[in-house]
Amino acid sequence: MEVRSTEGLDAPDIGAPGADAASAALDALHEGVLVCDMLGRVTYLNPALRDLLGAARGEQAIGRHWGPLFTEDSRRRIERDGLPSILHGGHWQGRVELRGAEGAARACVLSLSAARRGGLVGLLRPAEAGTGGGPDTLSRSEARSERMEALRRLAGDMAHDLNNVLTSIVGYARFLTEDLPKDGQPHGFAEQIVVATQRAKQMVDEALAFARPGRGERKAVPVAATVERSVAQLRADLPAGTTLRLNAGPGELAVEAEPAAFAAVVGHVLKNAAEALEGRPGTIEVGWRVTGDLRQLPGLGKPGEPVKVTIEPAEGGRLQASAGAPDPNRRFVELVVHDSGAGIAPAVMEHVFEPFFTTRQPSKGRGLGLAAVYGQIIGHGGAILLDSAPGGGTTVKLFWPSAPVVDAKATARPGRRQLPRGQGQRILVAEDDRVLREALGEMLQRLGYRPTLVNDGEVARRVLAEGSAVEAVLTDRRMPNLSGTDLIDWMRAEGMRQPVLLCTGYGEDLNPAQLTRASGVAVLSKPVDAATLATSLDQLLSGPPD
Structure with missing residues (x-):
């Protein structure tokens, strides 16, 4: 749409042979159709969309940017969520608001796709069509999804403001470490400020993992090595008498992920399992294998669709919470972590993936761990299943897109080098x-x-x-x-x-x-x-x- 959001997308070939017949077919649709070129200019609106917008606004939209057709919040959501989804998966669907006649907002469901020859095509229908009504009649799953979206925006805004502050603090602390004598106490104070800001940055990163996951470069990350490092870090904190078992699948396995994100997710899930034991001896089991069958997960969406959290009863009085919109044509690495702890109560399960929600004492947790896990899994195109019951332990299953195994020597990092300096530019x-x-x-x-x-x-x-x-x-x-x-x-x-x-x-x-x-x-x-x-x-x- 705008250059900043659609760089690399080609304009649709409106003048191609057969375009008149295609246009006639689009004109006959009851749903609204919007076509934009690579610069975000509207090239086509069908009659149904002109009716939604009002005749005058529909005529004025041709040749202009698509943004004013939507409310400001909807425009931002399309740019923030829709366009990246199209670039990665080719499709996105979500609730938006059109600016209708005289500026009145009209709730719609927008399905946005990349055209085969380039450009973007949007299909809009009034939100009440096929959705069972307005917000008051949303299913619990949809309401839960909207709550997660609101929390995601809150976490993202909070992280933005905190990152501004942290950049200033760590910058000035670094200046002090450079300028103060290294053998003096003030230099040590400045170093501690840097350490403290790094801890604060980790907290912000957890919020970002929920709000804006999956933005960095993805590589083939070895599963066994990542899990073994996390397990080694965890062992010292386990209660005496705890049994920790690793059940690796056959052969070397790798996932397609940001390396730091995958390591953080594994660490969060293992830490949660250890804390679920509440200081008492117990069992933690970790296993992984390749799978292409995600039918065991209820309520999964399709790639590009809004992700819903589905909570359903399972055998033995257990509850299962699942979420994801994975590509059904991909293979996944299923990482399973089971603990014999106290389990999760039904009232807690309703909020289990929400940030800042925790049942622990304020000094024991921030409620960001599972929210970060949820965010990263969804952002990487995977899925998550959490199975638990009070007194019956908890099992977390993470489904990550698999990747070919890469030789670790080929991806070794180069040694540290001196920082490059400017020449007065x-x-x-x-x-x-x-x-x-x-x-x-x-x-x-x-x-x-x-x-x-x-x-x-x-x-x-x-x-x-x-x-x-x-x-x-x-x-x-x-x-x-x-x-x-x-x-x-x-x-x-x-x-x-x-x-x-x-x-x-x-x-x-x-x-x-x-x-x-x-x-x-x-x-x-x-x-x-x-x-x-x-x-x-x-x-x-x-x-x-x-």
């Missing part, structure tokens, strides 16, 4: 948070660059329009007056090719893999540290590899 920094803006400026100056600091995107646009000798731009994603992505759009429309580092607190509506295809644009996740900033900026200024 002028870097324009656009950030509305004053403390963070000044911290980024200090980082850049210490790395050998000349930063110019401005407080919003509109001021940055004016600086660039004046023809200032700016060699790169570092901009926040969310700013008043002009956002970072809108600033990039304007720069490229004006023919400005300076590389851009786009900072984001939690990924919002961005797809990093998509943005890297846009010339000279890279995403930098907050909190930003000097090492990441130095490496990212050096890579951008060096240009694309030959």
